[in-house]
Amino acid sequence: MASRTSSLKYFSLLVLSLAIVQMTLAGDPDILTDFIAPPNGTVDGNFFTxxxxxxLVxxxxxxxxxxxKATLTEFPALNGQSVSYAVLEFPSGTTNPPHTHPRSAELLFLVEGTLEVGFxxxxxxxxxxxxxxxxxxxxPKGLAHFQFNADSSTPAIVISAFGSANAGTVSLPSTLFATNIxxxxxxxxxxxxVATIQKLKAGLAPKP
Structure with a gap:
């Protein structure tokens, strides 16, 4: 299996190429300044890094x-820039359960392995x-989708780009069975x- 370093060799190219794509997917409000500075703090190269x-390296x-994730929460410089990223790592046999992103489409790039996807x-x-x-x-924006690594021996590594600094994630299993509905x-x-519903809820309860 390729090292994680070599697996991420596409990352620089991806960032450059998807910068253009994200302009077309952007869903956040336009800002009237070059960027949104933090209310209290120094704006230098560190702020944009x-x-x-x-x-991962x-x-x-x-x-x-x-x-x-590299979203508005983790990377405040993204505020107003209509872009964010996530790197997903899938060991063999693991899934990203059905979920939605209410504020953005997701453009997924498979760096390594194979992956079953659908919406x-x-x-x-x-x-x-x-x-x-x-x-x-x-x-597409707002639609329920999933990813699954069905390979029995090889992990999968994914880079996902979003046209929002805060695309949001609504996990369907958690939303339905781990709340107070x-x-x-x-x-x-x-x-x-009701007994079946309670079993589903028990399986999704946080581990002690």
Whole structure:
């Protein structure tokens, strides 16, 4: 398996090429200044630099599904810039469960491995694909989608670009079964019984 360093050799090219794409996907309000400075702080090169992805360089294969984000929360310089990134690491047999990004499309670039991806549109049509290293796939804004590494031996590494500094993530399993929606409402909605709903909720409860 290629080292993580070599796996990320595409990153510089990706950042440059997707900068243009993000202009077309941008969904955040336009700003009237070059950038939005922090209310209290110095604006220099450090403000425009994010070092949170350094942990990926030279590291070993992932042991669990991991998402490293560079959004407005982690990188305040993105405020008003209509762009953000995430790096997703999938060990064999792991999935990113169905979820949506309410404020942006997602442009996924598969750096290493293979990945099963799919989304469901507003007519309930399912679109799926098996991606190979070097492939890109777009998940339209706001639609439920998923990713799954079905390979039994090789991890998958993904870089995702968003046309918003804060695309937001709504996890469908967590939203439905790890909140306080009434069990009876869920049982009726899914045409099952309350006991089944309670089992689903128990499986999604935070581990002590």
């Amino acid at each position: 994010f070092t949170g992805m350094r942990v 030279g590291g070993g294969p992932p042991k669990a599904f991991t998402v490293l 469901v549109d507003t007519k309930n049509d399912l679109f799926t694909q098996t991606l190979q290293s070097g492939d890109l796939f777009v998940f 009434d069990d009876n409402v869920l049982a009726l909605s899914f045409k099952t019984d």
